[in-house]
């Protein structure tokens with residue numbers, strides 16, 4: 001996710017572009033194709049539903065993750081502190097953005113520290129598969145984990161992004177290195193989760209990742225922030241911008257990625273990020289087979305807005321999730337599974 005080391009201002013540009021440019025997919029994550037089956041006699045109290053779950057060995061008060069975005073700069077740190085504190089207030093999972101910059105410039109490590117404001121929630125460290133292919137291994141991963149006191153490590157697998165960015169284009173050997181990393185970190189009790197950044201992980205790839213020994217997957221699919229579009233708007237020359245825009249709609253829609261990964265791996269802990277824009281999307285992601293839903297850009301926009309916007313976003317998302325559970329008769333998050341059917345009409349909701 002990461003040309004920060006080549007150009008330290010790149011991460012800043014990602015944030016500015018995500019705040020100001022039309023970086024979302026035109027196509028959707030696909031949740032509108034499904035509707036919940038209404039339950040008129042739920043035998044539940046809306047105020048007394050159990051939203052809790054666990055992730056990476058820690059309890060969550062709700063099945064929601066603030067997905068990895070930033071860190072390593074003063075501005076990124078300020079955003080992360082605001083979001084991580086909200087994660088703690090609401091009992092949500094939190095991931096920092098790629099830590100490569102702080103591994104290569106250790107003076108930036110302090111700009112990733114957030115544990116102080118989020119002592120009890122699961123925190124995910126973050127490295128790129130491209131860095132594994134170029135020789136990163138357990139030593140760098142352990143430093144990334146220690147830097148934030150993480151409970152787990154995300155390895156983001158972002159071949160398409162690297163290709164349109166002009167970044168690391170040689171992924172040979174990555175599966176063997178991921179396998180070694182999973183084994184080495186398992187010995188420390190640190191689970192490694194593989195994730196995409198928004199182009200999606202399908203069923204066959206999920207199986208290969210499981211063969212590498214990953215402890216979980218974030219299938220991060222298409223339908224929300226398009227990382228080809230982000231790179232297009234970050235580009236300073238017209239040809240690279242055109243390249244990014246031509247790949248702007250690339251990717252497996254998140255709803256399809258969830259269904260495929262869950263079918264391939266019935267028991268793997270599965271996070272679903274990419275295009276979740278409401279609590280109804282979150283509820284559908286859970287009903288399709290995810291254990292936790294992740295949101296990135298909506299949290300960036302809220303963190304950038306007025307005081308209280310992040311809390312309001314979380315409250316709104318969880319209020320809608322609760323209503324979906326109540327009106328389908330699901331008393332628990334796991335109970336939502338399967339309470340959907342394919343829509344026959346074109347209406348939303």
Ligand SMILES: Cc1cc2nc3c(=O)[nH]c(=O)nc-3n(C[C@H](O)[C@H](O)[C@H](O)COP(=O)(O)O)c2cc1C
Nearest residue numbers: 001067068069097098156197224225274275296297
């Ligand atoms: C500003 C920004 C920076 C991001 N940086 C990273 C990163 O460093 N590592 C990573 O794994 N994902 C990164 N992502 C990807 C998100 O975690 C997420 O997978 C993607 O944006 C799709 O989710 P969304 O549609 O909710 O934005 C970033 C997203 C945003 C918006």
